[in-house]
Amino acid sequence: MNAAVKNCLKCKMQTMLRKTLVLAGLLITVAGFAGGTETGKKEGPQKPPLKTIIIDPGHGGHDGGAKGDISREALLALEIGLQVRELMKKELPEMTVLMTREEDKLPGNQTNKNAALRWRADYANQSGGDLFISIHLNASLSNQRYGKRQVGTKEETYYVYSGKGKKRKKIAKTRTVPVYEKYKLPATVSGTQTYILARDWYNLKLKSVGNKTEIYELGESDTLDAEMLQMDPVEARIRAAQYTKYFFQKSMTLASLVEEEFAATGRRSWGVMQRDWDGIWVLQATQMPSILIETGFVDNPEEEAYLASLDGQKEVARAIVNAVKKYKAMLEAAAGGNAAPAPASN
Numbered sequence: 001m002n003a004a005v006k007n008c009l010k011c012k013m014q015t016m017l018r019k020t021l022v023l024a025g026l027l028i029t030v031a032g033f034a035g036g037t038e039t040g041k042k043e044g045p046q047k048p049p050l051k052t053i054i055i056d057p058g059h060g061g062h063d064g065g066a067k068g069d070i071s072r073e074a075l076l077a078l079e080i081g082l083q084v085r086e087l088m089k090k091e092l093p094e095m096t097v098l099m100t101r102e103e104d105k106l107p108g109n110q111t112n113k114n115a116a117l118r119w120r121a122d123y124a125n126q127s128g129g130d131l132f133i134s135i136h137l138n139a140s141l142s143n144q145r146y147g148k149r150q151v152g153t154k155e156e157t158y159y160v161y162s163g164k165g166k167k168r169k170k171i172a173k174t175r176t177v178p179v180y181e182k183y184k185l186p187a188t189v190s191g192t193q194t195y196i197l198a199r200d201w202y203n204l205k206l207k208s209v210g211n212k213t214e215i216y217e218l219g220e221s222d223t224l225d226a227e228m229l230q231m232d233p234v235e236a237r238i239r240a241a242q243y244t245k246y247f248f249q250k251s252m253t254l255a256s257l258v259e260e261e262f263a264a265t266g267r268r269s270w271g272v273m274q275r276d277w278d279g280i281w282v283l284q285a286t287q288m289p290s291i292l293i294e295t296g297f298v299d300n301p302e303e304e305a306y307l308a309s310l311d312g313q314k315e316v317a318r319a320i321v322n323a324v325k326k327y328k329a330m331l332e333a334a335a336g337g338n339a340a341p342a343p344a345s346n
């Protein structure tokens with residue numbers, strides 16, 4: 001065994017020890033933050049648990065989303081999103097509120113719907129968002145808005161041929177056929193739904209969270225952040241799993257609060273939902289708690305009128321902001337009340 005190998009072994013031991021310490025520290029801090037204990041707390045000012053919020057009005061531009069009689073989902077989602085931002089700026093001035101789009105077009109100058117979805121999540125991740133709220137409107141008859149019904153019968157002439165060659169004759173005959181009328185299907189479904197990540201898509205979220213490079217958002221110090229970047233894959237996976245679980249629980253908490261607020265305004269609340277059959281990109285690719293709110297059924301004329309009205313939009317925004325305020329208070333309570341506003345970073 002030569003000196004170089006010996007040195008290497010010593011170095012390996014040191015690395016192992018350092019990694020063990022980092023891992024132990026990580027588990028204590030994540031557990032401490034999630035459980036609200038004092039363990040792992042550092043001296044000095046901490047980043048508040050909720051600082052940057054991303055509001056994401058769904059669709060935009062040529063991707064109009066669900067259709068109503070007089071409006072498109074993309075525009076109403078934008079109008080509601082802008083109301084949410086206005087109210088948050090007024091009532092939560094210490095927070096940074098960012099919009100994925102402020103105009104009726106796809107965000108980030110994207111022209112493709114799927115590229116725009118990726119852009120939304122990337123923007124939220126790069127902005128260091130602590131919470132992602134996507135705003136949409138529903139449609140119960142999204143694929144088939146018209147039905148066909150028989151309204152009577154009529155006589156129809158048709159022709160048959162008999163004979164061959166010069167004897168061939170065309171004979172007119174009549175038959176009775178039904179007459180149909182196209183009519184608009186009545187969209188009677190109404191109410192709100194808030195989606196969180198579905199179980200089947202949990203691993204994709206884990207993968208997204210695993211790519212998260214900024215990790216001090218759970219109240220950690222910058223020193224630990226620098227060490228985290230040197231973690232080996234096993235440690236990184238444990239970290240990602242802890243964060244993903246934490247984000248999932250927080251998403252569920254906020255989603256419940258949103259639906260409770262809607263119910264309190266007299267809306268029909270369908271509660272917290274998960275969509276198993278198809279992923280929801282902005283829920284699975286965001287490295288933060290994330291929810292998608294279906295604020296009502298735009299193809300139901302009554303709800304469309306409500307959601308297109310300023311009063312309706314303000315009421316929806318009020319419900320969302322109330323829920324965020326309650327969520328924020330819960331986070332701050334869990335962080336042991338140690339959530340004095342940090343100096344603004346931008």
Ligand SMILES: [Zn+2]
Pocket residue numbers: 058059065066073136137
């Ligand atoms: Zn939508």
